[in-house]
Amino acid sequence: MPELPDIEYIVKKITPAVSNRIIKEVSVKQPVVIRMIIPGAVTEILPGKHIISVQRHGPFLLFRMDTLDLVIHFMLEGRISIQYDKKSxxxxxxxxxxxxxxxxxxxxRRLMMKIYVTEKNSYDKIPGFDTQGIDIMSNDFTLEYFLKCMEKKSCQVRVFLLDQSVLSAIGNAYxxxxxxxxxxxxxxxxxDLDKKDKNGLFKSIRDVMQWGICEVEKANQPVEIKVRDHMKVRGHAGKPxxxxxxIIRKIxxxxxxxxYCPGCQPVPENYFIQWK
Ligand SMILES: [Zn+2]
Incomplete structure (x- = not known):
């Protein structure tokens, strides 16, 4: 699934091509991915609309138009591509x-992505949209706030990182x-995290996401390509x-x-691990 750095890249890359443009025509091959929150057919409602801007909201991609918003959730394998000819x-x-x-x-190919057409600034019918937690790239995401988020939490740290109602938005790879x-x-x-772990984790969230954004941008691939070559552990099971x-393990x-790397990320001694 496109994660935060991928969506940041999509926004940056497609903005010059799509913002301030008028939609001429829409064709639907798989109606199953479309969610009309306002009445009507997407092929009739979108033509003539003016795209004002493209934005990221957590894991969502938003096309803000004059009278409505088009909201994309890519789910596991959704993609967007920009072409200068019909080639789909x-x-x-x-x-x-x-x-x-x-x-x-x-x-x-899995038909899991969702494309919502909704009234401008009205997102309450889009699952997970209004319930996104703090955007981890915003200035409001401070160490103090992060420490507060972890109070009274006892889940595994990876599960915590993936909870988008708290932190918006970290996916599996990052x-x-x-x-x-x-x-x-x-x-x-x-x-079981001590103060040093928590402070380090906060710094890593910001640093790794910023690094991801830079690496994806540096790769300069078409927006439909998932850039993962820079990853250090993700997808590296069996490699040093x-x-x-x-040797990196997958669990x-x-x-x-x-x-994860059992050397750099040791298993706490009192933990029982079920190897996959
Ligand atoms: Zn290591």
């Missing part, structure tokens, strides 16, 4: 043609990279850690694959 992807669900001749294709950067085992419980040469944490 095999799994294209919805295509939008703009007045500058650009084609925006939304695709998902959760692994953040924990690796902080040297914290993904199964460690919040109430670049810092300590210990399940709360049902999700998690990658």
């Amino acid at each position: 992807m095999k799994s294209t669900c919805l295509s939008i043609i703009l007045d500058n001749g650009i084609f925006m294709h939304f695709s998902d 959760a692994d990279e953040i924990l690796y950067n902080a040297g914290i085992n993904p199964r460690k419980k919040i109430d 850690c670049i810092a300590c040469s210990t 399940a944490v709360y049902g999700f694959d998690s990658y």
Whole structure:
């Protein structure tokens, strides 16, 4: 799924092509991904609309228009691509043609992505939108606030990082990279973290996300490509850690694959680990 750095990149990359443009035409190949929150058909409602800006809200991509908003949740495998000709992807669900001749294709081979058409500034019918926690890239996300978020929490630290109602928004790949950067085992419980761990974790969230944003931008790939080459543990099971040469492992944490280095992120001695 596109994570925060990927969506930041999409916003930056597509803004010059799509903002201040008028939608000419819309074609739907997979109606199952479309959620109309206002009455009418997407093919009739969107043409003629003026795209004012593109923004990220947590894991959502927002096209803000003059009278309505188009909100995208990519889920696991949703993609967006920008083309100067009709060429769509095999799994294209919805295509939008703009007045500058650009084609925006939304695709998902699993048909899990969601494309919401809603009234301007009205998001209460979009699951998970209004309940996003603090944006981890905003200035309001301070150490003090972060420490407060962890109060009275006893879950595993990786589960905590993925809770978007608290922190908006960390996905599976960057959760692994953040924990690796902080040297914290993904199964460690919040109430077992000491002050140093918590301070380090806060710093890692900001540093790793900023690093991810820079790396994705540096790769300069088309927006439909998921850039993961810079990752240090995610997807590296069986390979040696670049810092300590210990072999990176893949385990399940709360049902999700998690990658970590047993050397840099030691398992607390009193923890029982079920190896996957
Ligand atoms: Zn290591």
